[in-house]
Amino acid sequence: MRYLPKSPQDRIDMLAAIGEVTPGVSSIDDLFATIPAEYQFKRDLAIPRQHGESEIVDAFKTFAAGNATGYTSFLGAGVYRHYKPVLIDTVVSRGEFLTSYTPYQPEIAQGTLQAMFEFQTMICELTGMEIANASMYDGSTGAAEAIMMAVRVTGRNAAVLARTVHPEYREVIHTYAQHQAIPTAEVPFDRETGRVDLASLDASITPDTACVLIQSPNFFGTIEDVAAIAEIAHAKGALLIVSIAEAVSLGVVRPPAEADIVSLEAQSFGVALSFGGPYCGVIACKEKFLRQMPGRLVGETKDASGKRGFVLTLSTREQHIRREKATSNICTNQALVALMVTVFLTVYGKEGLRELGEHNLAKANFASRSFTADGGARQLFTTAPFFNEFVLDLPESAEDINTALLKEKIIGGLPLRKWYPELGPNASLWCATELTTRAQIDATTHALSTVAVPAGAAR
Amino acid sequence: MSDKFIGTPKKATTHTNQNEDLIFEKSSPGKKAYRMPALDVPAVNAQEILGDVARKDLGIMPELSEIELVRHFTRMSTWNYAIDLGMYPLGSCTMKYNGRINELVARFEGIAEAHPYQPESLSQGVLSIMSTLSDALIEITGMDAITLQPAAGAHGEFTGILLVRAYHESKGNPRKKIIIPDSAHGTNPATAAVCGYQVANLKSNPQGMVDVTELEKMVDEDTAALMLTNPSTIGVFESEIHRIADILHAKGALLYMDGANMNALVGKTRPGDFGVDVMHLNLHKTFSTPHGGGGPGSGPVACKAILEPFLPTPILAKKGDGTLTLDYNRPQTVGRVRMFYGNFGMFVRALAYILANGPDGLRQTTEDAVLNANYLRAKLSDTFDLPYKTPSLHEVVFSDKLQARNGVKTGDMGKRMIDYGFHAYTTSFPLIVPGAMMIEPTESESREELDLLVDALKQIAQEAAENPDLVKTAPHTTRLQRLDETGAARKPILRWKAPVASTPLTPDTAAKEW
CATH class of the missing domain: 3.90.1150.10 (Aspartate Aminotransferase, domain 1)
Structure with missing residues (x-):
């Protein structure tokens, strides 16, 4: 086996060395003698046989060929296709980053630690928060952890969630909340703007409400009025948590500085779609909530000779010290993905993030105009600003139109009926990023105009 | 370095590595490391179309050229120790070699660019990866069913204990406590607490193993499960494992196995055969996905058939025509523990590792x-x-x-x-x-x-x-000496600030600040 660095003679010699100290050990089986005989597994595992490296390549080429390639896609909905600068792979492919452990020995982990400190700093700048942790699993679990954090901070036990938060985030939150005895209430959206309905929000906050969780841009792509929502939440003593699923929006959209906690999914910053993960959650917040923050934190300090260095810090919040009293059970985070994000953010930097955001705005604007002007679709929620996603009300069922578009090698928007039946069967969520070309938009507009008008006649 | 050692270290010598400031300290206005493609649609003015939700500026975000970025991260990388440099004897962490083929195949276009909501008919390849890995892990553990959704080991524990809870609730009573040996990882008690259980601490016997007599006294009708690491954190197989399982099962309680040490068992014995009801695996330990400085991990949870109805939604299923599908119609599910289907990229790497080994290689490993x-x-x-x-x-x-x-x-x-x-x-x-x-x-x-x-x-x-x-006073040969961790916690500096903002605070303001 090519990963095992031993000759047959090494194994014989090492067993002999063990036998000298431990009488009775003369074979490998003797080392496993503590496993009761009836549970010793004597046959070969029924799994694929040992493959040569070229065979592994072939096997995964076959797997890869079983998926959509060469399609134009307008899918977003919590995971976004952006260009990934080559430098990201250059950096994360270095074994010193890829194959190092959690930096518990800071003297030989300064590379990882300094990068995490830079990550935390940039997340603070982007979100308008004062502190950020070194990552969470993803945006959905991060949002759930943010709610539990708000419960600890306020001493209140209920949460109010906007219906415009990603439906799968809300499902995850429900899974976490039910065993923490955290009741959740849902706030509907305004049918004109697609934003949180402020009157309903105000009515749903009670003296038990620890926090209000919104997403912005929300699941429909619409940018919420964070300041107005914060005012309503704060007036009743509740914290405001803003979840951000499309991080690239932060290049042009005002940071949610009025929030108390921001839960960000940073996948958009250079992380592959990879069928849903690994991605990179992160929690940022006001400094006064530091002691209730879950997850790892990197802090600046000095070494014995006074030189600047970085360490994991405030671990008394964490499970390996506090055990059942910890702020969370999280241990492993998404460090390497956070490094990818850090490289992405430094490549684009101050000017590039703005320019990237503007390209996304331009493409989404052009696409929505084309689809509505010439593709027979109607755009919903046009009275509020949107970033790179928008909801279309199509002339026929979104599923049927997608089926027709697939024949043109186009993957249309995500049908919303499953989660938002109130929008009817024809609504779907479309996304255009800087990678969407005008030619793709034009071809899709043309395809929409032929498959969808007049209703039912195209097939 | 002779004055720093009694003998001469055979493996190490000192060498120059380079200093590198924080990225923000190296930044200069106007430098760029990117170039956007030509815009093929009309440009928009963000301030105009976003109005009062438009961003005004990006503050301290860095501005550097590409070569400066390459050197920045490369220099920092040389300050790290890594498996690629040498042995990493961290007990419990399983720092094994990470095969490079795993990285290559995870980047194949059809795999890396698969959108989680793309049509199922165009996702059969990625679903096959999940299915092939699931089958292999079920065989390796001897369990009946599996979910790949949990994002890491502790997240797997959370999922596993939710299954335990749902199982007991289906019998009419979720029960109150989880028994955890004093030798356990800190995640175990933290998980029990997150799932709404009390933690009952089980003292180890003089051999460092489960005190079976004590366990027998503790297990009652309020006991939901025992969370057991096997082999234990001192590396010892719990020889009385079946008695332990019997004691629990006699009172209707379940046996949860923390699979952190599964790399001691693969191909030699199977938890499903020795009485375990539910367990998690750490793909970043046993199945060689890279630790990456602290993640990402992946924590699949395998269980016996009695717990299968409660698995997180969706689960992978096969349709009548042989194609794979995601089944969301699971009335007894504990719900979702993560959006989408888990850390899929880690499934790819773990499967590549299993293929590289085969049954003989895994046993030899x-x-x-x-x-x-x-x-x-x-x-x-x-x-x-x-x-x-x-x-x-x-x-x-x-x-x-x-x-x-x-x-x-x-x-x-x-x-x-x-x-x-x-x-x-x-x-x-x-x-x-x-x-x-x-x-x-x-x-x-x-x-x-x-x-x-x-x-x-x-x-x-x-x-x-x-x-x-x-x-x-060690270490003596590193670029930094021992770091002041107490000082870091007492006065936390968790982000860089531009010099004007980081003027030392007076003691009075400092107290308020922190």
Whole structure:
């Protein structure tokens, strides 16, 4: 086996060395003698046989060929296709980053630690928060952890969630909340703007409400009025948590500085779609909530000779010290993905993030105009600003139109009926990023105009 | 470096590495490391179309050129220790070699660019990866069903205990407590608490194993489960595992196995055969997905058929026509624990590892891991105190008892290993061993590397006897000396601020600030 660095003679010699100290050990089986005989597994595992490296390549080429390639896609909905600068792979492919452990020995982990400190700093700048942790699993679990954090901070036990938060985030939150005895209430959206309905929000906050969780841009792509929502939440003593699923929006959209906690999914910053993960959650917040923050934190300090260095810090919040009293059970985070994000953010930097955001705005604007002007679709929620996603009300069922578009090698928007039946069967969520070309938009507009008008006649 | 050592370290020598400021300190306005493609649609003015939700500026975000970025991250990388540089004997963490083919195949376009909501008919390849990996993990564990959704080991624990809870609730009573041995990882009690359970602490017996008599007294109708790490955190197989399972099952309680140490068992025994009801796996430990400086991980949860109805939604299923599908119609599910389907990229790497090994390779891997640990145990047992003499599998836990007489603690010797070209072993865990030195070599170390470690540890023990201060002030050869961790926690600086904002605070404001 090519990963095992031993000759047959090494194994014989090492067993002999063990036998000298431990009488009775003369074979490998003797080392496993503590496993009761009836549970010793004597046959070969029924799994694929040992493959040569070229065979592994072939096997995964076959797997890869079983998926959509060469399609134009307008899918977003919590995971976004952006260009990934080559430098990201250059950096994360270095074994010193890829194959190092959690930096518990800071003297030989300064590379990882300094990068995490830079990550935390940039997340603070982007979100308008004062502190950020070194990552969470993803945006959905991060949002759930943010709610539990708000419960600890306020001493209140209920949460109010906007219906415009990603439906799968809300499902995850429900899974976490039910065993923490955290009741959740849902706030509907305004049918004109697609934003949180402020009157309903105000009515749903009670003296038990620890926090209000919104997403912005929300699941429909619409940018919420964070300041107005914060005012309503704060007036009743509740914290405001803003979840951000499309991080690239932060290049042009005002940071949610009025929030108390921001839960960000940073996948958009250079992380592959990879069928849903690994991605990179992160929690940022006001400094006064530091002691209730879950997850790892990197802090600046000095070494014995006074030189600047970085360490994991405030671990008394964490499970390996506090055990059942910890702020969370999280241990492993998404460090390497956070490094990818850090490289992405430094490549684009101050000017590039703005320019990237503007390209996304331009493409989404052009696409929505084309689809509505010439593709027979109607755009919903046009009275509020949107970033790179928008909801279309199509002339026929979104599923049927997608089926027709697939024949043109186009993957249309995500049908919303499953989660938002109130929008009817024809609504779907479309996304255009800087990678969407005008030619793709034009071809899709043309395809929409032929498959969808007049209703039912195209097939 | 001769004055810094009694002997001469065989593995390490000092070398120059370069200084590198924080990215923000190197930034200058107007530098760029990117170039956007030509915009093929009309440009928009963000301020105009976003109005009052438009962003005004991006503050301290960096501005540098590409070569500066390459050097920035490359220089920082040289400050890290890594498996690619040498042995990482961190007990419990399983720092094994990460095959590079895994990285290549995870980047194939059809895999890396698969959108989680793309049509199922265009996702059969990625679903097949999940299905093939699931089948292999079920066979390896001897369980009946699996979910790949949990994002890491602790997240797997959370999922597993939710299954336990849902199972008991389906019988009419969720029960109140989870029993956890005092040798357990900290995630176990933290998980029980997150799932709404009380933690009942089970003291280990004098051999460091589950005290079966004590367990029998503790288990009652309020007990939901025992969370057991097997082999335990001292590397010992719980020989009475079936009695443990019987005691639990007799009272309707379940046996949860923390699979952190599954790399000691693969191909040699199966948890499903010895009475485990539910367990998690750490793909970043046993199945070689890279640790990456602390993640991403992946924590699949395997269970017996009685728990299958409660698995997180969706689950993978096969349709009548043989194609794969995601089944969301699961009325008894505990719900979702993560959006989408889990850390899919880690599934790809774990499956590539399993293919590279096959059944013979996986068995040999386990045998070599156990051989390596026992070799170190044999070679070092005259140098360090071995608190538990029970035969161990994949790791060995010594204590600093002999060296502590000279004031040299486990943490000091761990730091000193750095000077000898190694990462430290795990210090001060498990908690049942005062001054623990927990060593897990994994199968990835050659005999030569193991002998270098033995030499280094013996020299360090000699230094502890002859010149304890040399060890207590280690490391001496790193770019930074010991870091002030207490100071870091007392006055946390968690982000860089532009110099004007980071003017030292007066003590009075500092108190308010922190």
